[in-house]
Amino acid sequence: MTDDTVHEEWQPKIVAFVCNWCTYAGADLAGISRLQYPPNVRLVRLPCSGRVNPFYVVKALQEGADGVLVSGCHPGECHYLTGNLSARRKFAMLKNFLAYIGVEPDRTLFTWVSASEGEKFSHVIKGVTDKVKALGPAQRLVKRF
Amino acid sequence: MEKIEQEIRKTAEKLLTDNKVDVVVGYEEGTLPAQAVPVVIESPEDADRLVWNAFCSVNLAKYVHDIIFRHRESQKRVKPEDRTKKVVGIVTRGCTSRSLILHLQEKQYDADQVVMIGVPCTGFVSKKKLSHAVEGREVTACTHEGETLAVTTAAGTTNVPLKQVLADNCLTCRFNNPVISDILLGDPAPPMNADTEYGEVEEFENLTEEERWSYFKKETAKCMKCYACRNTCPSCYCKVCFVEQSQPKWVGAGVDESDTEVFQVMRMFHMAGRCVDCGSCSEVCPMGVDLRKFLKKLDKDAFDLFGYRTGESLDKLPPFGAHAVEDKQDFIYEPNASQ
Numbered sequence: 001m002t003d004d005t006v007h008e009e010w011q012p013k014i015v016a017f018v019c020n021w022c023t024y025a026g027a028d029l030a031g032i033s034r035l036q037y038p039p040n041v042r043l044v045r046l047p048c049s050g051r052v053n054p055f056y057v058v059k060a061l062q063e064g065a066d067g068v069l070v071s072g073c074h075p076g077e078c079h080y081l082t083g084n085l086s087a088r089r090k091f092a093m094l095k096n097f098l099a100y101i102g103v104e105p106d107r108t109l110f111t112w113v114s115a116s117e118g119e120k121f122s123h124v125i126k127g128v129t130d131k132v133k134a135l136g137p138a139q140r141l142v143k144r145f
Numbered sequence: 146m147e148k149i150e151q152e153i154r155k156t157a158e159k160l161l162t163d164n165k166v167d168v169v170v171g172y173e174e175g176t177l178p179a180q181a182v183p184v185v186i187e188s189p190e191d192a193d194r195l196v197w198n199a200f201c202s203v204n205l206a207k208y209v210h211d212i213i214f215r216h217r218e219s220q221k222r223v224k225p226e227d228r229t230k231k232v233v234g235i236v237t238r239g240c241t242s243r244s245l246i247l248h249l250q251e252k253q254y255d256a257d258q259v260v261m262i263g264v265p266c267t268g269f270v271s272k273k274k275l276s277h278a279v280e281g282r283e284v285t286a287c288t289h290e291g292e293t294l295a296v297t298t299a300a301g302t303t304n305v306p307l308k309q310v311l312a313d314n315c316l317t318c319r320f321n322n323p324v325i326s327d328i329l330l331g332d333p334a335p336p337m338n339a340d341t342e343y344g345e346v347e348e349f350e351n352l353t354e355e356e357r358w359s360y361f362k363k364e365t366a367k368c369m370k371c372y373a374c375r376n377t378c379p380s381c382y383c384k385v386c387f388v389e390q391s392q393p394k395w396v397g398a399g400v401d402e403s404d405t406e407v408f409q410v411m412r413m414f415h416m417a418g419r420c421v422d423c424g425s426c427s428e429v430c431p432m433g434v435d436l437r438k439f440l441k442k443l444d445k446d447a448f449d450l451f452g453y454r455t456g457e458s459l460d461k462l463p464p465f466g467a468h469a470v471e472d473k474q475d476f477i478y479e480p481n482a483s484q
Contacts, residue, residue: 055387055395055411062407075470085468088477093417093446095476100350100442101410102358109478120480127480140358141410143403 012066012132014041016125017056019049019084022073022114029118037122038129041069048072050083054094057108061141067107067132071124074112084112103140106131146289149264150197152330153236156262158192166234166260170208172201179275179287179296183208197236199289199307202269204423206244206379209233213254214382233259238266240314240423242323243456244379247419250462253382263326265334268315270294270307271424273433278305313437314424317342324456343445349438361439365406367432370396374426374436375412380419387411413439418447418464421455 018024024045030037046052049072057068070091072084091110099105109128113121157169173184173194181200185208186192216231237245242261249256275284275296282298289295294305308316315321319339323329349357372388375381388396388408395411397404413436422444426436447453450473451464 054414058407058410058414059393059395062403075474082468085470085472086465088472088474089451089464089468092450092473092476093443094414096446096450097410097414097417097439097443100357101361101439102354102356104354110476111478111480123480124478127478140362141403141406143397143401145399145401 010137012040012129012137013064014067014069014125014128014132015044015060015065016041016069016071016128017044017046017049017052018070018113019051019072019079020045020047021079022077023049023071023111023121025115026113026117026121029115030121031118033118035118035122037125040129040132041125048078048080048083049087050078050080050085052087052090054090057094058098058141061103061107061138062143064138064142066135066138067109067128069109069111069124069128071111071113074114077114104135106135107138146198149331150195153195153197153262153264154192156328156330157186157195157234158189160234160260160262161186161189161192166232168212168231169195169234169236169262170205170212171195171236172197172205175200178284179270179272179294185212195236197264199268199270199294199311200287201238202272202312202428203377203425204241204244204379204421205235205237206241206248207377207382207425209235209245209259210248210253210379210382213258230258232257235259235261237261237263237323237326239318239320239322239324240266240421241379242325243320243421244423246324246456246459247380247421247463248382249459260328261323261326263323263329265323265331266315266318266321267334268311268318268321268337269424269428270310271312271428273428274310274312275305278310279303312424312428313345314422314427317344318422319454320456324458343441345438346441346445349442362402362406364435364438365409366402367434368405368409369432370405370408371431373429373431374434377425377429378416379423379425380416380421381412387415409434409436409439413443416440417443418451418453419455420444 052070060068078084095108098108111124160166169186172181174196175182179200181196212233213231220228279296279298286297292307296303296305318337321337322333396408420440447464453464
């Protein structure tokens with residue numbers, strides 16, 4: 001190793017399950033407006049936040065995601081009318097359960113971002129990345145083999 | 146209890162003789178002491194095999210589901226006009242009735258396919274607690290007299306208080322009388338200590354995050370993925386269970402402990418708002434994994450967040466099948482504008 005090798009700081013990997021009609025559009029708006037936000041997030045686009053199986057969150061944590069974000073339309077604005085309300089119930093219980101068994105609560109986050117909230121999206125990603133960075137690399141539930 | 150046993154036998158015999166049911170699911174004496182096992186009887190002559198005592202452990206609702214579904218499968222190649230419907234009689238205690246309500250709410254079968262013989266319940270003896278009470282020695286005989294068990298091992302006979310060996314979920318049971326039934330036998334049983342039911346969960350919540358994680362890790366390390374818990378659970382009735390799916394492969398097959406942890410998290414989460422706390426999973430687990438510590442939390446959350454208790458009544462539907470505009474959302478993350 002040469003003397004001027006720079007030790008790279010660990011960067012968190014964040015997986016975001018976002019709804020197509022609101023949050024993904026909001027993320028697109030953030031991009032078009034050239035708003036800066038940390039590049040650690042990997043977006044997975046789904047038709048609705050209600051389509052997000054809670055197991056996706058668990059599996060993402062197992063496969064090495066340091067943080068998971070699920071984001072959808074505001075209540076009352078779901079493209080499919082009530083999908084986000086079902087998601088709200090599922091994630092209320094999932095968040096409580098994961099926190100109970102000892103997985104850090106700041107690793108699993110849930111937000112509402114609408115299609116016009118490009119700036120909010122950039123704030124959400126910055127906030128989530130900061131929170132996950134403060135926790136360090138994921139150790140619990142992570143598959144090693 | 147002997148009186149209830151006699152009434153169960155008489156009722157079963159009558160139902161089978163009158164052809165009101167095709168089979169009756171109940172408990173019979175096991176091959177080992179202190180054990181009563183599930184039995185399916187088809188003829189009135191077998192009604193005398195049925196027993197009802199403190200050793201009747203697992204929840205029988207699973208058998209009702211299995212029998213009805215296997216019958217449906219066998220009818221697939223039969224012409225629609227020749228098809229028959231199987232009617233199952235079942236010895237129904239409190240938690241069993243809750244599981245049956247869950248099945249009916251989830252539209253697994255119609256109410257006319259099951260005849261519930263309701264019985265009052267004062268709990269069942271946990272084999273693990275019994276073994277602990279006699280220091281792990283093999284029990285060669287066990288009789289129940291009032292509030293004590295006379296337990297015989299190689300070291301002689303000791304009297305063990307019943308309360309000491311009743312299953313944990315029974316001690317805090319809220320529904321020890323059947324919630325619904327078609328035929329109700331006996332007088333209602335006295336209530337158990339339902340107000341203390343979340344005591345263990347609240348104690349666990351007060352531990353630090355590290356303590357909670359290390360307990361979860363320690364318990365799931367015991368799990369060998371035999372799936373006895375899933376096999377006995379009446380709420381676990383999927384034709385193809387998620388553990389058997391390969392696309393996507395939810396539960397890996399390797400030795401990595403995260404695979405077992407993920408299996409436990411996922412199966413427990415499938416029980417969110419559906420677990421009736423019958424204790425069957427803990428009873429059949431060969432490794433003694435403390436499943437109820439985590440399942441009871443889901444039970445508590447379903448009640449705190451949605452005011453729901455599984456199988457409480459036919460018209461109160463499970464939480465994930467519905468939603469309300471006023472649901473709590475304090476867990477939603479709102480970033481500060483300054484970020």
